[in-house]
Amino acid sequence: MSQLAMTEPKTKEPRPGAHGAILVSGAGGEMGHTLLAMLAAQHHGTREIVALDLRALPSESAGHATAAYAGDVSDPAFIEDLALRHDISEVWHLAALLSTRGEKSPELALKVNVMGSANLLKLAADSAARRGSSVKFMFPSTIAVYGVPTLDAKRAAGRVTEDQCLEPITMYGVNKRAVEEMGRYYARHYRLLAADRMDCAVDFRSIRFPGIISADTVPTGGTSDYGPEMLHAAAQGKPYACFVRPDARIPFMTMPDAVRSLMELADAPRAQLTRLVYNVAAFAPSAAEIAEKVREFFPKAEITYAPTLERQKIVDSWPEDCDDSAARRDWGWKPEHGFHEAFAEYLVPKIKARYGA
Numbered sequence: 414m415s416q417l418a419m420t421e422p423k424t425k426e427p428r429p430g431a432h433g434a435i436l437v438s439g440a441g442g443e444m445g446h447t448l449l450a451m452l453a454a455q456h457h458g459t460r461e462i463v464a465l466d467l468r469a470l471p472s473e474s475a476g477h478a479t480a481a482y483a484g485d486v487s488d489p490a491f492i493e494d495l496a497l498r499h500d501i502s503e504v505w506h507l508a509a510l511l512s513t514r515g516e517k518s519p520e521l522a523l524k525v526n527v528m529g530s531a532n533l534l535k536l537a538a539d540s541a542a543r544r545g546s547s548v549k550f551m552f553p554s555t556i557a558v559y560g561v562p563t564l565d566a567k568r569a570a571g572r573v574t575e576d577q578c579l580e581p582i583t584m585y586g587v588n589k590r591a592v593e594e595m596g597r598y599y600a601r602h603y604r605l606l607a608a609d610r611m612d613c614a615v616d617f618r619s620i621r622f623p624g625i626i627s628a629d630t631v632p633t634g635g636t637s638d639y640g641p642e643m644l645h646a647a648a649q650g651k652p653y654a655c656f657v658r659p660d661a662r663i664p665f666m667t668m669p670d671a672v673r674s675l676m677e678l679a680d681a682p683r684a685q686l687t688r689l690v691y692n693v694a695a696f697a698p699s700a701a702e703i704a705e706k707v708r709e710f711f712p713k714a715e716i717t718y719a720p721t722l723e724r725q726k727i728v729d730s731w732p733e734d735c736d737d738s739a740a741r742r743d744w745g746w747k748p749e750h751g752f753h754e755a756f757a758e759y760l761v762p763k764i765k766a767r768y769g770a
């Protein structure tokens with residue numbers, strides 16, 4: 414493939430075996446950065462880890478992979494070629510255009526978010542047929558799949574369960590919701606290639622994430638970005654104008670908790686799972702409460718509010734919080750970081766070290 418740019422394998426001596434390879438798309442993104450490190454630590458070089466991103470990976474991330482590719486997930490020829498090179502038994506499909514970015518280029522978001530997912534689901538199903546056992550497909554979904562029509566409806570809805578308020582207003586939310594359904598189709602109804610030998614071709618498992626805050630990276634193109642941006646600006650002594658009103662409220666969690674939740678769901682016995690898609694939750698502060706928490710640790714933080722209509726509208730359409738009781742019941746989900754611990758124990762110490770604050 415002309416568009417297939419393969420970088421040198423970085424982690425030594427992959428030992429592909431019966432377990433097959435783990436494919437991670439969007440490996441250069443915020444979540445991919447943490448996930449690759451955690452997968453490499455979990456498997457200690459005993460599994461092939463194939464990383465994929467639109468651009469070449471930074472060397473630190475590439476070091477956690479046994480092979481790294483630069484290419485476009487929405488290009489079927491690129492994905493087909495990849496399937497020929499590796500015996501893939503697990504897919505972690507993280508590549509996506511986020512919500513604010515998606516509203517700037519809705520058709521591009523549709524192509525990357527839906528066609529990219531379709532290509533990888535097909536790869537997983539084909540690989541399952543070849544292997545004679547189901548291929549696990551981990552998919553980060555989002556609170557953007559929810560849509561409440563008004564602020565009164567948002568207040569009335571409170572903590573939404575997985576089956577409520579599913580009328581997203583962004584292309585990103587629509588795309589993620591569509592892929593959840595595509596995953597359900599491949600898990601439950603795809604022509605069961607060797608139905609006598611496996612429960613399903615694609616073992617699709619998904620988590621709807623809230624806004625995520627990392628100490629290491631700042632997101633791009635999302636609408637929950639005001640949370641991490643506020644904190645990273647304060648740590649660098651920079652003023653920050655928040656693009657939503659002080660009363661805007663959505664759920665958030667830390668990046669380590671987010672990645673751990675995905676890894677715990679991946680490890681859960683299938684028989685324990687009553688759903689394909691789960692909410693996870695940790696804390697749900699307003700923008701003003703985040704600003705207050707940031708000032709607790711960075712008293713000189715200069716935070717002002719300059720809401721933009723488009724992004725405010727998106728945040729207003731997302732629920733105040735999510736009900737994660739199904740995840741807690743089925744696979745023992747529990748966040749390590751509540752609101753204060755997130756800052757006191759994880760974000761602030763790491764960010765201070767990072768910026769020398």
Ligand code: SER
Nearest residue numbers: 511512555635636637
């Ligand atoms: N962080 C995402 C966004 O803001 C929501 O899942 O688009």
